[in-house]
Amino acid sequence: MRRFIVNRVLLSVITLVILSIIIFLGAQILPGNVGRKILGPLADQKSVDALNAKLGTNRSLIVQYWDWISGVFRGHLGNSAVQQRPVSAILGHAIVNSAKLALLAFIIVVPLAVLGGVYAALKEGTVRDRLISLGGLSATAIPDFVWAVVLIVIFPIGLGVFKPVATAPPGSNFFEQIYYLLLPAICLVFVLFGYIARMARAGTLEALDADYTRTAILKGLSQRVMVRRHVLRNALLPTIAVVATQLGYLMGGLVVIEVIFTYNGLGKALFEAAQKSDLPVLESGVLIVGIVYLAATLIADILYSVLNPRVRVGSAS
Amino acid sequence: MASPEERVDALRAQGTDHQNHLIDELRFGKIGRREFIRAAAIAGMALPAAGFIAGCSTKRDSVTRPDAPQRGTPRPGGSFRVGLLVPAGALDPVLVGDQSGLGVIGLSGDYLIWSDRTLTPRPRLAQSWSHNGDGSVWTFKIREGVRFHDGTPMDAEDVAATFNRLADPDNGSNALSALSGVLTKDSAKALDPTTVRFTLEAPNGNFPFLTSSDNYNAIILPKNYDGNWDKTFIGTGPWTLGHYRPDEGISLRANKNYWDPARQPLADNVEVIFYTNEQGMVLAFQGGQVDFVQQFSVSGGRAALTDSDVITTELRSAAHRQIHMRTDQKPLNDKRVRQAIALLVNRKVLVDGLLATKADFGNDSPFAPVFSSTAPGVAQRDQDVRQAKQLLAAAGVADGFSIQLDTWQGFEMPALAQVLQQELRAANIHLNLSITDSASYYGEAVFGNSRWLDSTMGITEYGHRGVPNVLLGAPLESKGTWNAAHFKNKTYDALVKDYVAAIDLDRQRAAAKKLQDLLLDEVPILFTYFYYYLSGTKKNVGGVDLTAMGCIDVTRGGFV
Amino acid sequence: MTTTTDALATAAGPAEPHDEHHAQREQLRLLLRSPIFIVGTLVVLFWIVCAIFGSVIAPKDAYAVDPLNSLRSPTGSHWFGTDDIGRDVLSRVIVGARGILIVAPLATILGTVVGTALGLVTGYFRGLVDNVVSRFIDAFLALPTVIIALLAIVALSTSKSAVILVIAVVFAPVIARTVRAAVLQEREMEYVSAAQLRNERTSYILFAEILPNVMGPVLVEFTVRLGYAIFTVATLSFLGFGIQPPAPDWGLQVFEHYGLLSGGYWWPVLFPALAVASLVIGVNMMADAIAKAFER
Secondary structure, three states, X not given: OHHHHHHHHHHHHHHHHHHHHHHHHHHHOOOOOHHHHHHOOOOOHHHHHHHHHHHOOOOOHHHHHHHHHHHHHXXXXXXXXXXXXXXXXXXXXXXXXXXXXXXXXXXXXXXXHHHHHHHHHHOOOOHHHHHHHHHHHHHHHOOHHHHHHHHHHHHHHHHOOOOOOOOOOOOOOHHHHHHHHHHHHHHHHHHHHHHHHHHHHHHXXXXXXXXXXXXXXXXXXXXXXXXXXXXXXXXXXXXXXXXXXXXXXXXXXXXXXXXXXXXXXXXXXXXXXXXXXXHHHHHHHHHHHHHHHHHHHHHHHXXXXXXXXXXXXXXXX | OOOHHHHHHHHHHHOOHHHHHHHHHHHOOOOOHHHHHHHHHHOOOOHHHHHHHHHOXXXXXXXXXXOOOOOOOOOOOOEEEEEEEOOOOOOOOOOOOOHHHHHHHHHHOOOOEEEOOOOOEEEOOEEEEEEOOOOOEEEEEEOOOOEOOOOOEOOHHHHHHHHHHHHOHHHOOOOHHHHOOOOOXXXXXXXXXXXXXXXXXXXXXXXXXXXXXXXXXOOOOOOOOOOOHHHHOOOOOOEEEEXXXXXXXXXXXXXXXXXXXXXXXXXXEEEEEEEOOHHHHHHHHHOOOOOEEEEEOHHHHHHHHOOOOEEEEEEOOOOEEEEEEOOOOOOOOOHHHHHHHHHHOOHHHHHHHHOOOOEEEOOOOOOOXXXXXXXXXXXXXXXXXXXXXXXXXXXXXXXXEEEEEEEEOOOOHHHHHHHHHHHHHOOXXXXXXXXXXXXHHHOOOOOOOOHHHHOOEEEEEEOOOOOOHHHHHOOOOOOOOOOOOOOOOHHHHHHHHHHHHOOOHHHHHHHHHHHHHHHHHHOOEEXXXXXXXXXXXXXXXXXXXXXXXXXXXXXXXXXX | OOHHHHHHHHHHOOOOHHHHXXXXXXXXXXHHHOHHHHHHHHHHHHHHXXXXXXXXHOOOOOOOOOHHHOOOOOOOOOOOOEOOOOOEHHHHHHHOHHXXXXXXXXXXXXXXXXXXXXXXXXXXXXXXXXXXXXXXXXXXHHOOHHHHHHHHHHHHOOOHHHHHHHHHHHHHHHHHHHHHHHHHHHOOOHHHHHHHHOOOOHHHHHHHHHHHHHHHHHHHHHHHHHHHHHHHHHHHHHOOOOOOOOOOOHHHHHHHHHHHHHHOOOHHHHHHHHHHHXXXXXXXXXXXXXXXXXXX
């Protein structure tokens, strides 16, 4: 068991290093130079050159990379090239916001999707099953901006409920903040429901089919007790894995929803950093998203193998 | 009791030649009342005197614009909430280059002169000013008894230090675009605690505007200022720093020791709230989260334009889009082709359709109707497809041609490009549009490394300015760094020199007329419209003053 | 295939080609009967027709601007209303099908080809090649897709081919993962060891022996990814980095007009958004039915 964990951690670290190199080089391809982007097109060329020298953008790539990575290890993420504020302050704020939205979305969607998936599995092959499976999948397939637009047209514009922006005015209490977050959270529920439900459904079907379930039926246990005691626990396994992978998406991939709803989350911060060539924010931000994703997948894998010994030995799929 | 004529004569005796010249122009109906006040103020005449003289005249303004409706007297006390877009960079008066940044620094800082909504200079920290014979040396009288927020007194040395700091190329100030060629880092000198003398590089008739709120970096800072403005918000202005939350907003408190008895802050504090985009800001405004938004555009704020709870303020401004054409590339190097393209454009459709009538027509030169020095009487170019085709035939391209037009995804520029594309098709001219993001469009912003400066045709956004000097220079002068049209015309360069040096309105207008005619003929750049500055307050809000530059004065702002 | 059927097969001798053919035909027939497949195909066919004959079907010219008539709500002369410079929304929605139906399938095909090749190589060779390439694939998967696509497009400058290339590159790793898993199973099969004993070239083993047997999962991946491709193209256009004006691309239309929603101008946004949704659902229905058919 320990060897497995150590192994996976090592692999994750290697992946992380490769990721950091990819994003660092990727950010360098952006056109235009940083100084010019900050000062704007009408600024004096001398000022631009001075700023570039100050930011150290003329040093060799390897030096800049090492500077950045060693800084990250020590917890110094540097200053944003555009905002003159520490990167950690900007990203910290963004991460907290993304976490709030992700939490709200999860609280709503996970119970809903698990129940839906289990129900669909129990009614396998019926119309209700197809409805839940297909409906869920279609909902997932529809781009998030379509959901956002449709929901905004129906609710704040059509019915006058909920808000078309997700950031509550400063000084709002806890409940007001939740109210503002509801519409984007509902968007996310539509986007995530299908995938989680499908996993729960698959897990339930597999559990229903398993030997120990047959034994339980032979023993005369009622379906409800059986579901509760055996099936549910095993249906949750793939769900945990899925939820973990979705965490990466929620923490940095929500660009569209955050832009439409004007919410200062991580996705929007990264998007704007890419637009403005704010390399420190972009590079560190993407690295953080990568870390979250890999950590989440790692924990999911570990949990999965702890609860299901058969996986450990075989190759990861 | 002296009669009005006697009093005017008395004022004449005190006035300079230039000021007397203006009075003559007013009397003979060559300029309107408002223009007189404006020009006289620039020339250093005290405003009450100018107003009095103007009141004695009966000539109507050649340029009229209704003032924003008065809303009654606002109540004192409470919090006034202002909506701004997130400032683009750090809040440092020397470096600020965006609308939100300038809005913020103008709340805590004061300018020598406030260039109001009609572009009339109003004294603030400067009580009066005058110039020498040819306008190359300007002397300002600085107000006494003004203190910075930390209690230290403000004097002429602070003023001189402020301008020398802005003019010093090593500081990389945004103000350099307006000040280079006019001031250097040694130009300003404090003669005594209340007098500052500016020795200019060349005579400049519009100099006071360069010390006004139109040169928005120029809030007066302490002589020992060395950065980190966003920690202290140091200045002499009506609002002091309470709490600054980057990316979110600012809490400001009323300055109980503010020097201006006529503009004591009504509200107890001002809450500035930042928004990441215009749409979010307008939504929040409509929803009652803020009482006033600094600015919105037609494309981003249509909702506000049709909302009955919102009072829209429209200020005539000089903001525009430049559609440049490479005068050194075939077939655009033939001015007949450029004229033809200008004649294919239907300006009415642009103003009424794209901008919901919120714009003045442009006549292919930087001389916007809002400038007092714009020469009247130059015929407005209109659409004339027939003549356009004739010109193209004469130039040998009756069958049309294909060229690329570059611009970026901002404001109404993509829409403008698409409308142009369709209008030019009438003469078989095919525009291939290349619309990218702003970073790709501007590139390195130097010739050879920028779509903006290298493209055959392009659309670029230009914001408002108090005087056309900068607009006449960098985009059009032979050595101009923003000369996307690659326009090199010696006559033009000489005429611009004449304009800049002209001190009285008459000479300015004469030079302007020559420039306007030349540009109408050569047409290196299409100026199709000058759009209004739009701002909004809720119905129950009054007393807000602002300028087309975006400077906001909410000292008398509150709820009615 | 479960172990029981394997055992049966070896006991009864190798399956007759005749029987396999029969099974496939049966699968196809069930597929064609499935209502989900039919509905999905109809929707997709509708949009394909729009893509090909759009300029003929559309009631007005999709590119004709008319700024004085901008933002008119849906009426008799403009069923879907007009957009911010007066163009007919209905015509633009119809003609807009072409762009996305060219870019998305091309991107998916390219991505599937590259991803399958990667999957075959890593799955077959294992060892160092597998480890190194898999680490790169993992790194790619940990990056937020949209940001990567954005960076690439900004660097390559917006154009249809840039979008196709970028989406293909973003999808290839995911497809490679799935193909690799399938190849891992196949390489243990007897026919592979038989080919190795015969000293066949590696490329022959990969492409002539293994590939046909993993076509099932490849096809399923292709159809699933096609849905994602449509999604991603629309999203990139929505963010302003995909197909450029004046093309009547659906995502672009939403991007150009979503700021007007708060003013009550819902029609230039809702109709293109629904178009995207319908196409994606249609493709997914087809994909779902195909996957089910292969399961049997």
